[in-house]
Amino acid sequence: MTADPQRWLWAVEALALWLTLIAVVVWRERRAKAAARARSDALAGAGEGRPLLIAFASQTGFAEELAWMTARSLGDGGVGARVLSFADLDVQTLKSTDRALLIVSTTGEGDPPDSAARFVRKVMGEATDLSELRFGLLALGDRSYDQFCGFGHAVDGWLRRADAQPLFDMVEVDNGEAGAIRHWQHQLNQITGSVTAPDWTPAAYDAWRLVEGTLVNPGSPGGEAYHLAFEAVGATPDWSAGDIAEVGLPERDGVTPGSREYSIASLPSDGRVELLIRLMRHPDGAPGLASGWLTQDLALGDQIGMRLRTNRSFHGPADETPMILIGNGTGIAGLRAHLKARTDAGGAWLLFGERTQAHDAFFDAELQAWLASGVLRRLDRSFSRDAGDGRYVQDLVAAATDDLRDWVARGAAIYVCGSLEGMSQGVHAALESALGADVVLTMLEDGRYRRDVY
Numbered sequence: 085m086t087a088d089p090q091r092w093l094w095a096v097e098a099l100a101l102w103l104t105l106i107a108v109v110v111w112r113e114r115r116a117k118a119a120a121r122a123r124s125d126a127l128a129g130a131g132e133g134r135p136l137l138i139a140f141a142s143q144t145g146f147a148e149e150l151a152w153m154t155a156r157s158l159g160d161g162g163v164g165a166r167v168l169s170f171a172d173l174d175v176q177t178l179k180s181t182d183r184a185l186l187i188v189s190t191t192g193e194g195d196p197p198d199s200a201a202r203f204v205r206k207v208m209g210e211a212t213d214l215s216e217l218r219f220g221l222l223a224l225g226d227r228s229y230d231q232f233c234g235f236g237h238a239v240d241g242w243l244r245r246a247d248a249q250p251l252f253d254m255v256e257v258d259n260g261e262a263g264a265i266r267h268w269q270h271q272l273n274q275i276t277g278s279v280t281a282p283d284w285t286p287a288a289y290d291a292w293r294l295v296e297g298t299l300v301n302p303g304s305p306g307g308e309a310y311h312l313a314f315e316a317v318g319a320t321p322d323w324s325a326g327d328i329a330e331v332g333l334p335e336r337d338g339v340t341p342g343s344r345e346y347s348i349a350s351l352p353s354d355g356r357v358e359l360l361i362r363l364m365r366h367p368d369g370a371p372g373l374a375s376g377w378l379t380q381d382l383a384l385g386d387q388i389g390m391r392l393r394t395n396r397s398f399h400g401p402a403d404e405t406p407m408i409l410i411g412n413g414t415g416i417a418g419l420r421a422h423l424k425a426r427t428d429a430g431g432a433w434l435l436f437g438e439r440t441q442a443h444d445a446f447f448d449a450e451l452q453a454w455l456a457s458g459v460l461r462r463l464d465r466s467f468s469r470d471a472g473d474g475r476y477v478q479d480l481v482a483a484a485t486d487d488l489r490d491w492v493a494r495g496a497a498i499y500v501c502g503s504l505e506g507m508s509q510g511v512h513a514a515l516e517s518a519l520g521a522d523v524v525l526t527m528l529e530d531g532r533y534r535r536d537v538y
Contacts, residue, residue, distance in 0.1 A: 135164035136275075137184040139173050141235070143197035146260065147189045147224055153284060154185060154272060161276025170200040175212050183251065184217060186239060189224040194234020208242050215247035221254045222268050232256070241529055251275070252504060253535050256397055263393035266330065270345050274504075274538075279373050280341045289332045289389025291317035294382050295356065304443035305469055308363045309414060310379040311349075315356045317387060322352050325421035326398035326536065329357055332389035333374055344374040347418030347501060347536055348392070351425060357390070360417040360446065398499070398536045404430045406461075406496035408488065410511055412437040412477050415502025416446050418536050422499060423450075428458035433491065435484070437477030437507070439469040462487075477502075478510035485518040492519060498527065500535040508537040 136158060140151035148169070155165040165185075168177065178184065189197050196204050221243075223236025233256050240254050252271050257264040262285035273281050296313035329348050333341040350358035363379050364372030371380055382388070400422050401407065409419040409432055416436055426432055434451070438444035444467065454460035464484065466475035481488065492498075500511055515533075516524050527533035 134182060135166045137177070137181040138165050138167045138187070139170055139184060140167070140187045141170040141189055141197045141200040141203070141239075142187075143189050143191045143199075147187045147197075150222065150224075150265070150268075151187045154187065154268075157269065157272050157278075157281060157284075158276060161273070161278040161281065163276050170197070170203045173203055173207070175207055175210070178214055178217055179212075182216060182218065184219045185222070186219060187222045187224070188236045188239050190226075190229075190231070190233050190235040193229055194231030194238070196235045196238075200235070208238070212246050214243060215249075217243070217246075217248040218251050219243055219248050220251040220271060222257065223254055224257045224260075227258045232258070237529060241525065244525055244528070252537065253397070258396075261394075263328075263330070263391075266343070267328070267345065267393065267395075270343075273342075280339050282340065283342055289391050290321065291387050292357065292390045293317055294384055294386050294388070296358075297379065297382065297384065300360070300446060301443045304439060306362075306413075306439045306444065307365065308379070309444075309446070310361050310363065312359045312361060312378060313350075313356045314359075314388065314390065320352060320355060321392055323348060323357075323392045324394070325351060325400050325425040326395050326418065328393045328395045328536075329359060330391045330393055331374065331378065332391075333377065336373075341373060343391075345393075345538070347415070347421070349417035349420045351421060354424075357392070358417075360414045360420075362414050395536070398501075398534050400425060400499070401497045401532075402430075403427055406430045406491055406494060407432040408491055408496050408498045409434045410436075410477060410481065410498065410500045411502040412507045413502055414446075415500075415507070415537075418501035419499065420447055420450070423454055423459060426459050431461040432459060433462040433464075433496075434460060435464045435477055435480045437466045437468065437475070437480065439467060441465070441467045441470055441473075476510065477507060478514040481511055481514035481518060488515075488518050492523070492527070495532075497532040497534070500533075500537065502537060504537040508535060 138151050138155050140147045142148040151167050155167050158165045191197055221236060221240050223233035225233035225236065236254060255264055255268045255271065265285050266283055269281065269284055292314035294312065295315050296311065298311045299308055300311045301309045327348050329346045330343040331346065332343050346359045346361060348357055349360055350356060361375055361378055364375045366372070398418065403426065407422065407426065407430065409422060411419050419434065423432060438446070451460060451463055455463055464480045466477055466480050467473045468476055500508055502508065524533060
């Protein structure tokens with residue numbers, strides 16, 4: 085130990101400087117947290133009722149940025165939201181909310197961000213009951229890693245095992261992919277009911293020309309459904325079965341309403357994008373903003389702006405893998421594209437529900453041809469308004485338990501397309517009853533159970 089007073093003075097000064105730096109860092113962190121709490125409290129008061137929870141696990145700051153954008157979007161739509169880091173998230177917070185949106189980054193090969201380490205150790209390591217919670221999850225990742233969105237999948241699986249119910253299926257984002265982020269915004273618009281929210285990540289639309297518009301269910305007790313076909317004005321882009329068409333809506337009263345998403349019912353080999361759109365009507369009978377414009381206002385030859393979005397989470401398996409396709413209503417559009425892409429190598433089984441056989445047996449001639457060729461090994465349909473039937477598609481699932489187990493045991497993948505409310509929830513419950521909840525969850529995690537629901 086030195087007795088030199090000068091060295092003691094230097095040591096004291098160094099210690100004082102170090103303590104000052106620590107104090108500044110702590111003060112800045114506390115000030116940042118206080119500012120974030122103030123922003124969150126302000127956004128929480130944007131709507132009536134209990135605010136929706138938005139929690140983020142961020143490594144580089146992108147997830148946090150998207151969390152605040154999400155909160156502002158909900159606030160603009162009249163839904164209050166409070167924003168919280170995973171570092172401050174606990175079970176009691178999750179139990180005290182009825183709806184949560186989670187924005188989760190993955191680092192490296194499936195690792196959580198540093199800020200989520202405590203949550204993983206103290207919260208995800210314990211079994212809990214979150215059956216009162218409904219959640220949506222945006223997973224950020226990089227497909228160059230084997231465990232793409234690995235932490236997002238881990239959080240999704242943990243929530244499902246805790247009996248939390250998804251508001252919609254997990255949205256995966258590869259390196260900030262603009263189309264996936266727009267899809268997340270589309271899900272937010274479903275929560276708020278907004279029809280005018282602008283795109284966060286606007287992209288150029290391609291020009292497409294309407295070449296066919298056919299009412300396919302005249303006389304149906306349900307809403308009118310139209311088969312629309314568009315040809316590219318320029319070069320026809322490539323896409324895969326399961327991909328999505330984003331249609332840009334025209335400006336009205338000085339407001340651009342953004343875009344609407346539709347499942348693509350065709351393949352590039354058809355030379356055109358085909359859609360099946362139901363005309364939606366307001367309680368006063370007025371047509372919906374998007375469906376009314378597309379099915380009532382457009383004339384053959386008119387052009388629209390449309391962009392095609394890759395939807396890898398609904399791409400099909402290898403051709404030799406059997407497919408069980410389940411859907412209702414206009415959801416048959418996305419399933420039709422998968423059938424078009426199949427050969428008879430693996431075969432497919434379609435379970436489909438609509439209102440009446442006389443009016444709503446969509447694409448019946450094609451389905452019968454696929455049955456004859458062996459592409460479609462089995463076709464089960466239900467018609468809820470027909471006398472002597474009255475079943476929904478989930479009833480078909482429940483009635484086919486033994487055969488479903490056999491197909492799944494042989495490696496079949498399950499694809500569901502159609503309405504989120506009612507159909508997808510009923511089908512999910514029926515699959516859990518038929519196959520077991522653990523089997524369904526494992527198939528979901530392995531990518532053998534995929535959904536495109538809206």
